[in-house]
Amino acid sequence: MxxxxxxxxxxxxxxxxxxxxxxxxxxxxxxxxxxxxxxxESRDYHGISTSSESYIEHINTVEVTENGLTFLIPERKEEIESYSCTECHSKPLDELQSKTIKKAHWNIKLSHANQLTMNCVTCHNGDNMDYLQSLTGSQIDFDLSHQLCSQCHQKQFKDWAGGAHGKRIESWASPRASMTCVNCHNPHAPSFESKWPERYNTQKINERK
Ligand code: HEC
Ligand code: HEC
Ligand code: HEC
Ligand code: HEC
Incomplete structure (x- = not known):
């Protein structure tokens, strides 16, 4: 060379x-x-931020960690009209209730599980109505009512924590904000009526001619 x-x-x-x-x-x-x-490098990609923060600014959220995943859910207490409950529930239930007439909560008709296995105090704590109550008698915050549901609906709860059951709010990007159970299911009557698609049967219309 x-x-x-x-x-x-x-x-x-x-x-x-x-x-x-x-x-x-x-x-x-x-x-x-x-x-x-x-x-x-994606934090401020071409000046566009890939964060869902601006989409969820208008709702109050609480951070939860379930099954090792941390995400946001909408807070509930501000949305519940009759909260705080202790404004009226300052004395034991039997002192509030009357034998003859129903004095409150006329709008609530429980249609969830069998009446033998579930009534109001399965979920509400007669001693402190401002909290929900677990099956073992522990207090559950109204903002964390998914923990109440998870006692009996583990499958849907785990799917929800993983993001497979329920729905994200507004945007796919992090931070993740998901709807919570009671955003979709009324806890007092949680099941949805099944709906069938409207049918437009052209064959039948032709036959009638
Ligand atoms: C405006 C007053 C008022 C507020 C606010 C209120 N309650 Fe009540 N509640 C009553 C009265 C009165 C009764 C007794 C009703 C009856 O049986 O005549 C009652 C009864 C109940 C009962 C027993 C079931 C029944 O129908 O008797 C439950 C459970 C209950 N309340 C839960 C709650 C929870 C949970 C909250 C808050 C989210 C709440 N209440 C807020 C007045 C109130
Ligand atoms: C399966 C559990 C469960 C049972 C059973 C149950 N509740 Fe509730 N209840 C909840 C949860 C969870 C909330 C909060 C819902 C939310 O965040 O909007 C709630 C909310 C309420 C509220 C406040 C909302 C409103 O509409 O004013 C009242 C009052 C109440 N429940 C009364 C009752 C009464 C009375 C009964 C029995 C007839 C009953 N609940 C049975 C879980 C339950
Ligand atoms: C103490 C146990 C218990 C708790 C707590 C509980 N559930 Fe249930 N739930 C049941 C039972 C039992 C049924 C009836 C199951 C059936 O009919 O197959 C049911 C039925 C349902 C259904 C209807 C299922 C269907 O196939 O139509 C939904 C939805 C539901 N619950 C959601 C919830 C939500 C949301 C919460 C929390 C607010 C909750 N449940 C709390 C026991 C519970
Ligand atoms: C974004 C709305 C949404 C959220 C949030 C949500 N669900 Fe559901 N859930 C549904 C729909 C829709 C169905 C299907 C109803 C049907 O097929 O009839 C359903 C079905 C169910 C059923 C009936 C059994 C089944 O799988 O079809 C249960 C039990 C249930 N959900 C519990 C929960 C619990 C517990 C949570 C919270 C951990 C939750 N859901 C959160 C919308 C929601």
Whole structure:
């Protein structure tokens, strides 16, 4: 090999190594992994943020961690008309109730499970109405009513925590905000009536002609 070519190859080689070193050095210092790099560079991608924060600004949310996943759900207490319950429930239930007439909650008709196995105090705590009550007698905050449902509906609860049952609010991007059980199911009558698609049967119309 002629000397001049040998030198050119050598210089090219050295340049290559230098280029490699410099480029590896730049990124090696900033990011530990490719996912770090993707996350960092998508944070303000072309000036557009990939966050759902601006879509959920108008609702109050609470953060929950269920099955190892942390996400937001809408808060409930502000939405419940008769909250706080202790405005009226300051004395025991039997002192409030009358034998002859029904004095409150006329709009609530329980149609959930068998009446032998479920009544109002399965879920509501007669001693402190401002909290829901678990089957073991623990207090559950009204904002966390999914924990109440999860006692008996583990399958739907696990699907919901994973994002398969229920629905995301507004946007797919993180932070994740999901509807909670009572946003869709009325706890007092949770089942939906089944609906059949409207049928437009052209065959039948032709037969009638
Ligand atoms: C405006 C007053 C008022 C408020 C607010 C109120 N309650 Fe009541 N509640 C009553 C009265 C009065 C009764 C007794 C009704 C009866 O049987 O005559 C009652 C009864 C009940 C009962 C027993 C079932 C029944 O129908 O007797 C439950 C359970 C109950 N309330 C839950 C709640 C919960 C939960 C809240 C808050 C989310 C709440 N209440 C808020 C007045 C109130
Ligand atoms: C399966 C559990 C469950 C049972 C049984 C149940 N509730 Fe509730 N109740 C809830 C949950 C959960 C909420 C909160 C719903 C929300 O966040 O909108 C609620 C909300 C309420 C409220 C406040 C909402 C409103 O409409 O004013 C009242 C009052 C109430 N329940 C009374 C009763 C009474 C009376 C009974 C019995 C007839 C009863 N509940 C049975 C779970 C239950
Ligand atoms: C103490 C146990 C218990 C709790 C707590 C409970 N449920 Fe239920 N739920 C039942 C039973 C039992 C049935 C009736 C099952 C059936 O008919 O197959 C039922 C029925 C339902 C149904 C109708 C199922 C169908 O196939 O149509 C829905 C929806 C539902 N519950 C949602 C909820 C939600 C939401 C909560 C929380 C607010 C909740 N449940 C809390 C026991 C419970
Ligand atoms: C975005 C609305 C939404 C949310 C949130 C939601 N559900 Fe449902 N759920 C539905 C619909 C729709 C069905 C299907 C009803 C049908 O097929 O008749 C359903 C069905 C069910 C059933 C009946 C059995 C079945 O799988 O068909 C149960 C029980 C139930 N949900 C419990 C829950 C519980 C518990 C939560 C919270 C952990 C929850 N759901 C959250 C909309 C919702």
């Amino acid at each position: 002629p000397m001049s070519k040998y030198i050119t190859y050598n210089i090219l080689g050295v340049l290559c190594i230098l280029f490699c070193l410099s480029s590896c050095k730049n990124h090696g210092e900033e990011y530990h992994s490719i996912t770090d790099k993707i996350e960092a």
